[in-house]
Structure formats: C-alpha cells, structure tokens
Amino acid sequence: MCGRGQLFWVVGRNLKCSRGKQAPRWISSKWFRYGFLLFFMTMFGTMVFNTYLVFAGTGTLKKAIKLFWTFGVPWKWAYTGSLFPDWVAQFAFGFYSLMLTSTLLGFIVMFLYKERTWCTFCPMGTMTQGICKWKNAGKMEEKEYE
Numbered sequence: 001m002c003g004r005g006q007l008f009w010v011v012g013r014n015l016k017c018s019r020g021k022q023a024p025r026w027i028s029s030k031w032f033r034y035g036f037l038l039f040f041m042t043m044f045g046t047m048v049f050n051t052y053l054v055f056a057g058t059g060t061l062k063k064a065i066k067l068f069w070t071f072g073v074p075w076k077w078a079y080t081g082s083l084f085p086d087w088v089a090q091f092a093f094g095f096y097s098l099m100l101t102s103t104l105l106g107f108i109v110m111f112l113y114k115e116r117t118w119c120t121f122c123p124m125g126t127m128t129q130g131i132c133k134w135k136n137a138g139k140m141e142e143k144e145y146e
C-alpha cells in the first residue's frame with residue numbers, strides 16, 4: 001500500500017527509468033540498514049527538537065527545505081503564513097525536508113540499480129521487518145512451550 005514503493009516501481013519498471021542492475025551487497029547488509037535507520041531517526045529527532053525550539057520561543061521559523069541534510073533551499077514562496085502557529089510550519093518544513101530527501105535518495109538508487117532498491121534500506125521497511133521478526137520469534141517461543 002506504500003505510495004513510494006509503487007512510485008519507484010512505476011517510474012523504474014513501467015517508464016524504464018531504472019538500469020535494473022544488482023545493487024552492491026552492502027546496501028542490504030544488516031549494519032547498513034540498521035545504521036541508516038539510526039541515522040534517519042536521529043535526523044527525525046533533530047527535526048522534532050527544532051520544532052520544539054520554535055514552539056518554546058527560543059528558535060525562529062526557518063522557511064527552508066534542507067536537502068540531504070546539508071543544502072538549504074529557500075522555500076519562502078511556499079509559505080506566507082497560516083492560521084496555525086509557527087511551530088506547525090516548522091514541523092512541516094522539517095518533515096518535508098526529510099521526505100523529499102529520502103524520495104530523492106530513492107530515485108538515485110532506483111536509477112542506478114533495481115527499481116525498488118530504496119526498499120532494501122528504507123527505515124520504515126527496516127522497522128516493519130524488525131517488528132515481524134520480533135512477533136515471529138514470540139510465536140516460535142509459544143510453539144516450543146506447546
């Protein structure tokens with residue numbers, strides 16, 4: 001049901017924008033997937049903290065989108081104020097930065113390798129897989145006791 005996975009499939013496979021090459025093995029290795037998850041969650045936490053700073057009045061709203069956690073792209077034209085307080089807008093700018101960056105990363109690996117290479121190290125996918133493993137481990141333990 002994930003729209004991003006479908007997007008890479010449609011653009012990569014149907015529109016033939018993917019080279020279809022095998023990705024290097026390290027991309028699907030445990031250390032890389034969990035390392036990327038940790039990095040992503042740290043960046044998510046930073047984004048939430050920046051939102052809190054604006055909420056608490058110690059930070060000001062930055063009307064910029066940060067691509068690849070490095071390049072600040074001015075995005076002032078997209079926001080001229082709203083009914084909501086500034087911290088809501090700060091959250092939106094931060095969240096949009098994160099989502100746009102990860103989508104661009106997904107497109108880069110889609111082009112270089114197979115269509116859904118992003119899915120092999122997608123933080124959401126890694127977490128979902130972890131939950132499934134954890135649940136299955138519980139079921140295995142239950143079976144052992146039966």
Ligand code: SF4
Nearest residue numbers: 002005119122124125
């Ligand atoms: S791994 Fe991530 S991008 Fe891929 S389908 Fe799952 S949630 Fe979507």
